[in-house]
Amino acid sequence: MLRPGEDLLKVEDRLWLLTAATGKGVYDFAFDRFFACRRPYVLPDEPIEVVARAGAWPDYAERYRELEAQGVRLVHSPEQHLLATELPRWYPLLEDLTPRSRWFDTPPDARTVEAQLGWPVFLKGARQTSRHRKSLSIIEGPEAFRQAMDAYAQDDILHWQQVVCRELRPLRRVDDTQGADALPRSFEFRTFWWRQQLVGFGPYWWQGTPYALTPQEERDALALAGEAARRVVLPFLVVDVAQEVSGRWIVIECNDGQESGYVGVSPFALWQRVLDVERERAG
Structure with a gap:
């Protein structure tokens, strides 16, 4: 059930967690150094709800199904996970609270972006930016946009995501x-x-x-x-x-x-x- 490096524990007899170290100090946390934790040898008969702190799985839906088959139900379903992480999902609910945005299934041309939002724009994938790189995020005009699209096609984080263009707010x-x-x-x-x-x-x-x-x-x-x-x-x-x-x-x-x-x-x-x-x- 567990993948290499993963750990299933119950914290303070209140909360089930599925954890794995990522090597990133901004993400990892040693729960058993600060809270009472136990690692059961046998899971309860009834399905348990579990919060994952194991990094970002590229196959969240598949991992959800694997765990559910073993009686471990992640706190977010695959649909809920997408709602939380992908701008095209949550944006319609928050349109009046966040910068104006457009997204595209295939990379748009500069003329389309200019017509819909003008310049400059904030460019990102539907889920995230690429390591907070300014040159791939803050786009001042058509030529910079074309260069960014070329870079997106080669970027391991961005190439598989929908392209999102956002009004750049001051x-x-x-x-x-x-x-x-x-x-x-x-x-x-x-x-x-x-x-x-x-x-x-x-x-x-x-x-x-x-x-x-x-x-x-x-x-x-x-x-x-x-x-x-x-x-x-x-x-x-x-x-x-x-x-x-x-x-x-x-x-x-x-x-x-x-x-x-x-x-x-x-x-x-x-x-x-x-x-x-x-x-x-x-x-």
Whole structure:
């Protein structure tokens, strides 16, 4: 049932987890160093609901079916996973909260993009960017777009994804010291929502110059993220929000909490809050 490197454990007798080390400090967390964990030799007779923290599976639907056949049901179905991770799925629910976007099953030409959105645009795959590379993300005009499309065709992360073009909004910057081809750091924050309740909140750009919110900014950011979580109704959702230069807050993207890195969110505090929610639900 388990693949090499995977571990199935029950945390504090409240939460089942399927974990695997990825080698990425921003993602991995040693649960058994901070919580009471047990690894059962025999699974319960009834199917168990499990949260995966094993990295991003390229074959999520297949892995879901494999585990379900063994009585292990991931917290997100394949359809829920796609809703959380792919912009064309969640965008219709959040269209008024996020930059105007268009997506294409095949790479569009520059003229089509210009007619629908104008320049500049933010370019990405339906699920993600390529390692936060500025040259493949912030596109100023037709020639830059053609060069980016050539690069997309060769990129191991982007070539299989739908192409998404987004209106480039003027975001509040933190600093621009990340390198020549790195995305400029914006005033952006990651939120984790477990069963519609906030369980984690912190800066998206956790490296470099620290930045923080005023109390009013925090209330505004969390109000927006909470509205997005209310609309995209999923058990374990990540909502990233950022502030524009004008002071307006916008949704940057959504993700599956199973696959998302902690960035500036405390993993211990996050999982403690998840366990608290589960304890409250159990009465």
